[in-house]
Amino acid sequence: xxxxxxxxxxxxxxxxxxxxxxxxxxxxxxxxxxxxxxxxxxxxxxxxxxxxxxxxxxxxxxxxxxxxxxxxxxxxxxxxxxxxxxxxxxxxxxxxxxxxxxxxxxxxxxxxxxxxxxxxxxxxxxxxxxxxxxxxxxxxxxxxxxxxxxxxxxxxxxxxxxxxxxxxxxxxxxxxxxxxxxxxxxxxxxxxxxxxxxxxxxxxxxxxxxxxxxxxxxxxxxxxxxxxxxxxxxxxxxxxxxxxxxxxxxxxxxxxxxxxxxxxxxxxxxxxxxxxxxxxxxxxxxxxxxxxxxxxxxxxxxxxxxxxxxxxxxxxx
Amino acid sequence: xxxxxxxxxxxxxxxxxxxxxxxxxxxxxxxxxxxxxxxxxxxxxxxxxxxxxxxxxxxxxxxxxxxxxxxxxxxxxxxxxxxxxxxxxxxxxxxxxxxxxxxxxxxxxxxxxxxxxxxxxxxxxxxxxxxxxxxxxxxxxxxxxxxxxxxxxxxxxxxxxxxxxxxxxxxxxxxxxxxxxxxxxxxxxxxxxxxxxxxxxxxxxxxxxxxxxxxxxxxxxxxxxxxxxxxxxxxxxxxxxxxxxxxxxxxxxxxxxxxxxxxxxxxxxxxxxxxxxxxxxxxxxxxxxxxxxxxxxxxx
Numbered sequence: 001x002x003x004x005x006x007x008x009x010x011x012x013x014x015x016x017x018x019x020x021x022x023x024x025x026x027x028x029x030x031x032x033x034x035x036x037x038x039x040x041x042x043x044x045x046x047x048x049x050x051x052x053x054x055x056x057x058x059x060x061x062x063x064x065x066x067x068x069x070x071x072x073x074x075x076x077x078x079x080x081x082x083x084x085x086x087x088x089x090x091x092x093x094x095x096x097x098x099x100x101x102x103x104x105x106x107x108x109x110x111x112x113x114x115x116x117x118x119x120x121x122x123x124x125x126x127x128x129x130x131x132x133x134x135x136x137x138x139x140x141x142x143x144x145x146x147x148x149x150x151x152x153x154x155x156x157x158x159x160x161x162x163x164x165x166x167x168x169x170x171x172x173x174x175x176x177x178x179x180x181x182x183x184x185x186x187x188x189x190x191x192x193x194x195x196x197x198x199x200x201x202x203x204x205x206x207x208x209x210x211x212x213x214x215x216x217x218x219x220x221x222x223x224x225x226x227x228x229x230x231x232x233x234x235x236x237x238x239x240x241x242x243x244x245x246x247x248x249x250x251x252x253x254x255x256x257x258x259x260x261x262x263x264x265x266x267x268x269x270x271x272x273x274x275x276x277x278x279x280x281x282x283x284x285x286x287x288x289x290x291x292x293x294x295x296x297x298x299x300x301x302x303x304x305x306x307x308x309x310x311x312x313x314x315x316x317x
Numbered sequence: 318x319x320x321x322x323x324x325x326x327x328x329x330x331x332x333x334x335x336x337x338x339x340x341x342x343x344x345x346x347x348x349x350x351x352x353x354x355x356x357x358x359x360x361x362x363x364x365x366x367x368x369x370x371x372x373x374x375x376x377x378x379x380x381x382x383x384x385x386x387x388x389x390x391x392x393x394x395x396x397x398x399x400x401x402x403x404x405x406x407x408x409x410x411x412x413x414x415x416x417x418x419x420x421x422x423x424x425x426x427x428x429x430x431x432x433x434x435x436x437x438x439x440x441x442x443x444x445x446x447x448x449x450x451x452x453x454x455x456x457x458x459x460x461x462x463x464x465x466x467x468x469x470x471x472x473x474x475x476x477x478x479x480x481x482x483x484x485x486x487x488x489x490x491x492x493x494x495x496x497x498x499x500x501x502x503x504x505x506x507x508x509x510x511x512x513x514x515x516x517x518x519x520x521x522x523x524x525x526x527x528x529x530x531x532x533x534x535x536x537x538x539x540x541x542x543x544x545x546x547x548x549x550x551x552x553x554x555x556x557x558x559x560x561x562x563x564x565x566x567x568x569x570x571x572x573x574x575x576x577x578x579x580x581x582x583x584x585x586x587x588x589x590x591x592x593x594x595x596x597x598x599x600x601x602x603x604x605x606x607x608x609x610x611x612x613x614x615x616x617x
Contacts, residue, residue, distance in 0.1 A: 018459040026471045143607075147599040149551055151558045152574055152592030155581060159589070163582045243461075250464035254555055258578075268467070269559055272474050280474045287467040288459075 008299060012292045019288035020078060020281075024071055027277045083285070084278035088270070093282040097264060104256070104263035108248050110179055111186035115248070118187065119194030126195075127202045128225050139199060145192025150251060154185035154258035171260040182259045186251050190244055197240065202233040235306055242295035249290050357608050360601035367598050370417035380411035383566050391584050401586040403576065413591050416568035420553060423484035423562070423569075427549040430488025432542050435495025440534070442496070443503025444526055450500075457496045465490035469552065473561050480563045487552040491545055498541050502534040509533070543606035547599040554595055570595050 065073070074084065083093035119142075126138035161167045161181060169178045205211065206229050214224045252265030260266075264283060271279035351358050369376055380398075390406040392398055400409035442453040460468070472486035506512060507530060515529050554571030556562055563569040570591055577587025 015459055015462050018455070019463055022456075022459060022463070023471055026468075027475050029475075143603060144600065147547060147551075147603055148596050149554055149558070149571070149574070149592060149599075151555060151571075152588065152595065155574065155578060155588045156592070159581050159585055246462075246464040247466075250466035253466060253470065254559065257559060268470060272470050272559075272561065275474055275477075277474060280471055284463055284467050284471050287464045288462045291462045291464065 005300070008296060012296050015292050016285065016288055017075075019292075020075065020285050021071075023281045023284040024074070027281055028067060028070070078285075083282040086271075086279050087276040088274050088279075093278045096267060096279060097282055097286060100262060100264045100267050103261060104249070104252050104265060107179060107182055107186065107255070107261065107263065108245075108252060110183040111190070111248055111251075112245065114183055114187035115190035115194055115244075119191035120198060122191070122195040123198035123202055124225070124230070126199050127206060128221075142192040142196040142199075145195075146189055148188065150185055150189055151254045151258050153188055154182065154255060157181045157185060158259070178259075178261075182255045182261060185258065186248055186255045189251070190248055193240075193244065193247075194237065197237045198233060201236045202229060205229045205233040235302075238298050238302070238305070241298055242291045245294045246287060246291040249287055354608070357604055360604035363597055363601035364605065367417055367421065367601075370414045371421040372418070374411075374414045374418065377414045378408065378411040380408040382407060382411040382415035382568050391580065393584070394586050394590075400590045401584070403584075403587055404580060409573075409587065409590060412568035412573060413570070413594050416570050416573060416591070419480055419563055419567060420550065420570045423480050423487070423553040423557075424546060424549045426481060426484035427487035427491070427553060428542055428545050430485055431491035431495050431545060431549075432538065434488070435492040436499045436535075436538050438492065438496040439499025439501075439538070440503055440526070440531065443500040443507065443534075444530060453496070454500065457493045460493035461497075465552070466555070469556060473556065478561050478564065480557075480567075480569065483553055483556045483562045484549075486556065487549050490552065491548070495538055495541060495545075499534065499538045502537050503530060506530050506534045540606065540610050543602065543609055547603040547606070550595065550599050550602070 077084070081094060085092055086096055122138055122141065126135045129135050129138075158171075158181060162169060168181055171178070206225075211224060211229050214228045215221075219228075249264075252263055253268045254265070255261075256263045256265035257269050264286070267279060268283045270276075271283070351361075374382075384407070386402075386406040388406060389398070389402050390404055392402045394401040398408050398410065400413060403409055403412070438453050438457065442450040442457075463471075468490045469483075469486040472489050473483060476482040476485065512525060512529050515525050520529075550570075553562070554569075554574070557569045557571030558575045560572070560575065562572055565572075573591040574588045574595075577584065577589075577591070580587050
């Protein structure tokens with residue numbers, strides 16, 4: 001088990017390193033000149049800047065060195081937790097992200113809980129009900145959920161609930177009531193994905209012989225459904241949890257822009273506006289970190305949830 | 318002497334009308350298939366309408382999408398302006414119709430980038446195998462570990478703004494899934510007897526690859542491409558909503574919604590109606606791809 005753990009950890013670190021490298025390649029090799037943008041205060045391309053000043057800035061940020069040297073330098077610093085400084089205000093990237101992170105975590109956490117409750121509930125109801133039309137109607141919802149542009153859903157919620165009925169605040173970071181609309185917006189596509197996967201997996205599980213046995217024993221349908229079928233049906237959906245959480249995290253870029261909330265997503269959107277490469281890179285690596293960490297956690301939890309899988313770590317050795 | 322000659326002739330006559338019946342029967346089957354799925358029929362109609370709007374916007378509207386009548390600004394939907402007008406008095410319906418071309422172009426570019434690049438990676442990985450496969454598939458794993466929207470944003474940061482750049486960014490984010498699907502299929506096809514046969518009669522590797530493996534392995538990637546259309550429409554409109562797509566006067570579906578955002582409290586139609594059009598287009602393409610993926614194959 002310990003060896004398995006170490007191997008999985010090393011794998012996770014390798015993926016993170018590769019994600020860092022890919023983001024470096026994308027951001028630094030593609031045609032864009034961060035220095036001239038910086039000198040213009042982020043206002044697009046102009047040519048009224050003193051070349052000497054440009055050269056000075058280049059030297060300051062190390063852009064005058066060969067790319068490979070820049071890469072090694074930056075990677076070395078990133079390993080020590082230093083992702084460079086924001087081009088917009090000179091603040092360290094890690095500080096910028098750390099300050100914004102709690103807001104986004106709050107929002108994303110709430111959205112994730114909502115998505116699991118709504119998506120799981122929908123899958124449960126759709127497979128549990130005896131009325132065929134109800135089951136079919138419920139299962140028709142998730143495809144709609146994944147087809148709606150989330151920024152549009154957010155705007156519609158603001159329009160109806162804030163402007164029309166004046167129930168909830170439209171914008172800002174003030175308290176729980178301002179969290180509801182963005183969280184619902186963020187949760188919707190994820191809930192739809194969860195509902196689709198879980199309903200499919202539940203249907204397959206319900207057709208298995210052991211469920212029939214449980215029914216034949218005379219257990220109450222709800223017990224069979226929740227205690228016997230649901231437990232096994234949830235397992236396959238766990239494998240996509242890294243993707244789901246990563247998706248919610250990335251969705252904060254859109255949702256925080258729609259609701260004018262401060263957070264990592266908002267920082268990312270402005271960083272793209274200013275071509276603030278260090279900040280964008282920091283967020284990309286953070287996104288990969290979220291994905292990798294969740295996947296690692298699921299992999300390690302899996303044997304606990306499904307005793308059949310405990311065999312793998314010992315045989316792999 | 319004439320007896321044996323007549324036999325094959327009669328068989329020949331028997332066979333002759335058969336293909337015609339087959340065509341008729343097949344046509345009837347397609348018709349029945351669609352009739353049992355009114356949703357799919359509606360989806361096809363919507364996609365055709367979007368295509369028409371993209372290639373011949375004049376069919377739907379004669380109004381100018383760029384220049385408005387300031388006196389008619391912010392009018393709610395009416396007979397003259399079925400989607401209402403915006404803050405400059407431009408007809409919103411005309412803007413949505415003309416925006417279809419930009420949005421469709423971006424979507425097609427995005428899907429093609431993902432299909433071609435991802436497909437080539439998958440094909441190479443599956444066909445060559447060994448360390449090439451290992452390297453390529455690890456690379457794909459890493460691409461998958463970066464949430465799609467963030468990867469797109471990184472590409473936009475590097476490339477800059479514009480419809481085509483946004484489209485490329487969206488395509489890059491989907492390369493990984495195409496690579497996986499193609500590789501899995503190539504691995505399956507590579508085991509097939511006809512590939513072994515082609516190899517054993519001494520066909521060159523590129524002949525085996527392009528004449529035998531590729532045509533048989535491309536199916537799942539094509540289905541994924543139709544599914545990707547819906548995803549790409551959403552991703553492109555998200556990025557253009559954030560302001561990275563077409564620049565102001567040009568109408569693009571996502572930026573129409575963000576333009577309307579400032580007038581949300583008073584002029585609901587500005588954001589609502591373009592969003593309905595996007596949602597309808599995505600729903601329609603998703604419905605069609607679902608039909609291609611499972612139902613049609615199951616029916617036959």
